[in-house]
Amino acid sequence: MSIADFSGRVRPDACPGALQVHEAADGPLARVRLPGGAVSAAQLRELAACATDLGSGVIELTSRANVQVRGLRSATAFAERMALVGLLPSPAHERVRNIVASPLSGRGPAGLLDTQPLVEALDRALCARPRLAGLPGRFLFALDDGSGDVVGLGADVTFAACAGGTARLLLAGSDAGLSVRGETAVSYMIAAAEAFLDERESASERDGEAQRDSTAWRIGDLEDGAARVAARLGGVAIDGPPSAQEVRRAGLTEQRDGRVALEAVVPLGRLTAAQARAIAAAAESVPAEPSVAVRLTPWRTVVFLDLSPADAGRVARLLDADGLVTDPASPWVGVTACTGRPGCAKSLADVQEDARRWVAGRSGPTEVPVHWAGCERRCGLPRGQVVQMVATADGYQERQQ
Structure with a gap:
């Protein structure tokens, strides 16, 4: 939990x-x-x-x-x-x-x-x-x-x-x-x-x-x-909400109007100031008034809406050059982590650095999302099926949600 x-x-x-x-x-x-x-x-x-x-x-x-x-x-x-x-x-x-x-x-x-x-x-x-x-x-x-x-x-x-x-x-x-x-x-x-x-x-x-x-x-x-x-409200609560769709995305999505949306993963959900400026510059580079729409997502990605295919390719190259990830086959897709040390006093490990080393040793995304946590609180844990790498006094324990 x-x-x-x-x-x-x-x-x-x-x-x-x-x-x-x-x-x-x-x-x-x-x-x-x-x-x-x-x-x-x-x-x-x-x-x-x-x-x-x-x-x-x-x-x-x-x-x-x-x-x-x-x-x-x-x-x-x-x-x-x-x-x-x-x-x-x-x-x-x-x-x-x-x-x-x-x-x-x-x-x-x-x-x-x-x-x-x-x-x-x-x-x-x-x-x-x-x-x-x-x-x-x-x-x-x-x-x-x-x-x-x-x-x-x-x-x-x-x-x-x-x-x-x-x-x-x-x-x-x-x-x-x-x-x-x-x-x-x-x-x-x-x-x-x-x-x-x-x-x-x-x-x-x-x-x-x-x-x-x-x-x-x-x-x-x-x-x-x-x-x-x-x-x-005058209603009656009933079990059985609509089925949630698994979200692990990067790259292009075709819009119904013929344009495309481009989604970029922010590795471990952390933007440098330079990356934030790069996103702003990419949005402003697209011919639109005043600029193309940008959305941040609950799965820690950035989405550019209403792009032409040509603009999407150019924006993707700009983002990739600044360390963001637009390739859906990247090992960064589906990997999240809490703040860890030194930002959190409760953390038992520098999970951000440990997660980066782990990703560096992979060639593609995992079948199931992976979340790295510095303690049993597991802050930032995504919903759904997730492999949890939880730091303990004796190292990381792998768990399933």
Whole structure:
């Protein structure tokens, strides 16, 4: 079980943000939310500049398509600069803007709906409700375009597009028994978040067994949480969500409009400032207004949308030259790792360096994704079938999930 799966919370959520930083072993760490993984070239350049001027020089991608900067020398200056480029639209809500979405946003072969307008509408609605600033920093929304790529991420509230213009609303992985359309999706998702807070508040008024519920971070932390939240929405929680699709991608994907999307793996989810600037430059090099769309993904890759085949080839060469990976046959595909030493005081090993040496000895990707972890917490562990390389006092132990 990863740290993200623990229930029975006994302390307030301390998830970091751009204002509330985490005191890591290598200094303050700030996390910036990117709803739907959307980031502009200008924002990437400023993140790169902040990582260089104020931090360790590295930008980490998270499993929710957010970014974080480590070793900050001035958290206040960092937050001010993030606000200036539009990455901190609501100081009160900055830790709760956790929204993942299908990166191809309806463009892929199985996509049914452009989710980006819904991402933007949900973000605006979330920030417009003062009460929702009280959501825990781990509460997660997801918008799946019908391809099934984000339904398996374990979000608290998931909009899963279906054929015929309808969608299913999932609560902690359970079907809520409600038919949702694009025009009602945001209102239902906001109502689900408010219902979660209602359940927490009602639990805090009871004694005994309800104590766990009053400190819950996720719908799944509540006893029968999905059923209770669904009931407040007028639905009934049903087991059997849509099947999640395995995601281990790099390279080109044909869009339905004849253009292509290019996906690049960020080795171990760590971007140098130079790589972040290279992504920005590649986006700006494509003839588009103002630049080609870039999305970060929950599996720590970068996606360029709406490219011509010729532009895709040129962008791929630019990215490969800066150490990013666009070849789906690369041994980097499917390999992840936690921060490890020296950034994490709990880690028993420098897992980033150990994982790099392991990848260097391979000629191609593994059949099953591999995650390297520095301790039993296994931070950053992907969902689904994963080989786990867990550091112990006696070396690494290989485990299966």
